[in-house]
Amino acid sequence: xxxxxxxxxxxxxxxxxxxxxxxxxxxxxxxxxxxxxxxxxxxxxxxxxxxxxxxxxxxxxxxxxxxxxxxxxxxxxxxxxxxxxxxxxxxxxxxxxxxxxxxxxxxxxxxxxxxxxxxxxxxxxxxxxxxxxxxxxxxxxxxxxxxxxxxxxxxxxxxxxxxxxxxxxxxxxxxxxxxxxxxxxxxxxxxxxxxxxxxxxxxxxxxxxxxxxxxxxxxxxxxxxxxxxxxxxxxxxxxxxxxxxxxxxxxxxxxxxxxxxxxxxxxxxxxxxxxxxxxxxxxxxxxxxxxxxxxxxxxxxxxxxxxxxxxxxxxxxxxxxxxxxxxxxxxxxxxxxxxxxxxxxxxxxxxxxxxxxxxxxxxxxxxxxxxxxxxxxxxx
Numbered sequence: 001x002x003x004x005x006x007x008x009x010x011x012x013x014x015x016x017x018x019x020x021x022x023x024x025x026x027x028x029x030x031x032x033x034x035x036x037x038x039x040x041x042x043x044x045x046x047x048x049x050x051x052x053x054x055x056x057x058x059x060x061x062x063x064x065x066x067x068x069x070x071x072x073x074x075x076x077x078x079x080x081x082x083x084x085x086x087x088x089x090x091x092x093x094x095x096x097x098x099x100x101x102x103x104x105x106x107x108x109x110x111x112x113x114x115x116x117x118x119x120x121x122x123x124x125x126x127x128x129x130x131x132x133x134x135x136x137x138x139x140x141x142x143x144x145x146x147x148x149x150x151x152x153x154x155x156x157x158x159x160x161x162x163x164x165x166x167x168x169x170x171x172x173x174x175x176x177x178x179x180x181x182x183x184x185x186x187x188x189x190x191x192x193x194x195x196x197x198x199x200x201x202x203x204x205x206x207x208x209x210x211x212x213x214x215x216x217x218x219x220x221x222x223x224x225x226x227x228x229x230x231x232x233x234x235x236x237x238x239x240x241x242x243x244x245x246x247x248x249x250x251x252x253x254x255x256x257x258x259x260x261x262x263x264x265x266x267x268x269x270x271x272x273x274x275x276x277x278x279x280x281x282x283x284x285x286x287x288x289x290x291x292x293x294x295x296x297x298x299x300x301x302x303x304x305x306x307x308x309x310x311x312x313x314x315x316x317x318x319x320x321x322x323x324x325x326x327x328x329x330x331x332x333x334x335x336x337x338x339x340x341x342x343x344x345x346x347x348x349x350x351x352x353x354x355x356x357x358x359x360x361x362x363x364x365x366x367x368x369x370x371x372x373x374x375x376x377x378x379x380x
Contacts, residue, residue: 017287017362018240019287020240020287020288020289020322020360020361020362021233021239021240021241021242021284021287021288021289022120022240022241022242022288022289022291022356022360022361023226023229023242023244023275023288023289023290023291024120024146024241024242024243024244024290024291024293025224025226025244025245025246025268025272025290025291025292025293026103026144026146026243026244026245026246026293026294026295027245027246027250027251027268027292027293027294028099028103028245028246028247028248028249028250028251028294028295029099029248029249029250029251029252029253029294030099030102030251030252030294030295030296030297030298030310030311030314031251031264031294031297031298031314032251032253032257032261032297032298032308032311033294033297033298033313033314033315034049034297034298034300034308035049035052035053035054035069035257035258035261035298035308036068036069036072036265036315037066037067037068037069037086037315038053038054038059038066038067038068038069039065039066039331039334040054040055040056040059040061040065040066040067041056041064041065041066042065042334044334044335045334048300048301048302048334049301049302050302051302051306052257052258052302052306052307052308053302054069054070058070060072060073060075060076062076062079062080066327068269069261069262069265070262071262071263071265071266071269072265072266072268072269073269073270073273074269074270074271074272074273074274075268075269075272075273075317076269077273078272078273078276078319079325081325082325082326083276083319083320083321083323083325084317084318084319084323084325085317085318085319085323085324085325085326085328085378086315086316086317086326086327086328087315087316087317087318087328087329087347087352087376087378088313088315088327088328088329088330088331088332088346088347089313089329089330089331089332089343089345089346089347090293090313090314090315090316090329090345090347090348090349090352091296091297091312091313091314091345091347091348091349092105092111092112092345092348092349092350093111093345094111094112095296095312095342095345096296097296097310097311097340099249099252099295099310102295102296103145103295104145105295106146106293106295106349107119107144107145107146108145108146109122109349109350109353109368109369110369110370116148117148117149117150118144118145118146118147118148118149119146119353119368119369120136120146120147120149120241120243121136121146121147121148121149121150121152121154122149122150122368123241123357123361123363123368124136124147124149124152124154124240124241125149125150125151125152126363126364126367126368127240127361127362127363128152128240129151131151131152132238133201133202133238134155134202134205134206134232134237134238134239135152135238135239135240135241136149136152136154136155136239136240136241137154137155137156137229137232137239137241137242137243138154138155138156138242138243138244139156139157139158139225139228139229139242139243139244140156140158140225140243140244140245140247141158141247142156143156144243144245146243147241147243155202155206155239157203157206160206160207160209160210160228160231161207161210161211163203163206163207205235205237206232206237208235209231209232209234209235209237210228210231212231212235213227213230213231213234213235215227215230215278215281216281217274217277217278217281218270218274219270219271219274219275219278220266220267220269220270220271220274221266221267221270222246222267222271223267223270223271223274223275224244224245224246224267224268224271224272225244226244226271226272226274226275227275227278228244229242229244229275230275230278230279230282233279233282233284233288234282234284240361241361246264246267246268250264251264251294253298253307253308254303254305254307254308254309255305255306255307256305256306256307257302257306257307257308258306268292272290272292272319275290276288276290276319276320285320285321286320286321286322288320289318289319289320289322289323289356289360290317290318290319290320291316291317291318291319291352291356292316292317292318292319293314293316293317293349293352294314296310296311296312296313296314297311297312297313297314297315297342297343298310298311299311299340299341299342300334300337300341300342300343301341311342311343312338312342312343312344312345313332313342313343313344313345313346313347316349316352318352318356318378321380322360322379322380323378323379323380324377324378324379324380328376328377328378329346329347329376330346330347331346332344332345332346347376348373350369350371350373351373351374351375351376352376352378353365353369353373354369354373354374354375355375355376355378355379357369358375359375359378359379360379
């Protein structure tokens with residue numbers, strides 16, 4: 001039985017601002033944290049990466065220890081404005097080096113557990129027992145395990161213009177027909193009709209929000225679907241939890257990493273920065289926090305193909321007016337590596353989840369994470 005299935009029906013969340021929104025962005029393929037936020041003051045970094053290490057005179061320095069990748073002007077600006085919290089060394093015990101397995105652990109918040117429901121799905125069930133339509137949205141080609149819920153049905157779409165129920169031409173009149181409003185005496189039939197009606201309304205609202213949305217803000221070349229999120233927030237849809245991703249394992253940089261990785265990071269940095277500018281433009285910047293994560297990091301040393309192999313601990317970034325900007329947690333040591341040449345994690349990633357659940361979304365994290373995880377002071 002999964003964690004989500006043992007939560008009491010109608011569990012009440014702690015008091016929280018009902019306007020708060022969480023936008024979660026996944027960097028699939030395992031982003032190289034060491035060349036994202038470069039520890040340029042640590043000589044060990046350059047010994048491990050004599051060719052891939054980014055030189056101190058090229059990084060975007062944010063203090064006397066760290067600097068962002070040269071392509072990340074947006075992240076540099078957000079950090080210096082106090083709108084970014086960097087949580088160091090996030091990982092879990094007995095780490096998996098499989099993309100699929102480790103992603104599942106991050107999606108569920110249950111390492112080595114086999115939990116069937118996602119951490120965002122369980123969060124939605126806890127803070128919205130009324131099952132508000134469109135409360136939980138996943139923008140992707142297919143549904144992420146992170147949003148799978150025991151009670152909520154997440155809205156999942158890729159292209160807003162084409163978002164709708166699928167069916168053959170001959171069945172379109174039935175699919176598009178306005179369902180009757182009288183309650184059915186058959187519980188199963190009523191459930192199916194309610195789901196169909198909710199899906200129909202959701203697709204109409206998403207298409208309308210996207211058609212009516214225009215912005216002068218530049219999100220960059222590949223904005224990771226964040227303009228679609230902005231359109232829904234601008235349309236005042238009731239969604240409070242979004243999950244999107246930089247897709248197709250783009251960050252699995254085993255070969256000739258340097259230029260490719262910088263391009264990817266520029267897209268991410270520009271997209272998140274543009275999104276926060278757009279939130280300010282529409283007056284919602286104080287209501288939104290963006291969380292950026294990856295399923296694991298990369299190995300501390302470069303490989304012989306001028307790339308990096310699968311690693312362990314990584315950064316998690318929290319962005320928004322509501323965060324307490326700066327560094328949080330302890331950076332893992334580059335001199336104390338495990339047998340595979342990877343750093344040892346210093347922050348259980350569930351502490352980040354607990355912090356977001358409790359201090360931003362107003363939920364009781366202990367029941368949702370099946371244990372007590374100390375929160376981090378990442379919110380102002």
